[in-house]
Amino acid sequence: MEIPKFLLGDNTDFPTAVFVVHTDFPRFIINLENDEVEWLEEFDQQDEDELKNETENLIKEASAFYDREVTRYEKD
DSSP: OOOOSEEEOOOTTSSSOEEEEEEEOOOOETTTTEEEEEEOOOOHHHHHHHHHHHHHHHHHHHHHHHHHHHHHHOOO
16 A cells, blocks of 8 residues: 555544654655654664654755645645
8 A cells, every 4th residue: 555655644532733754764744733753763873863864854844735725624
């Protein structure tokens, strides 16, 4: 099965939060309400150093994905 790079998620236990799930490596979930990131991977020290450089880019991509999706919903 092919899945998209990003998925939107919500949960009634967190009524004001919007989650974006990044399904490619490194997998993570970001809560756009507070920009908290939960990594779904385990990293060694070398990975962590590289990840620090990549994190800002991935969060920008996740936010852009959310903005695009909201725009599409508003058109319907």
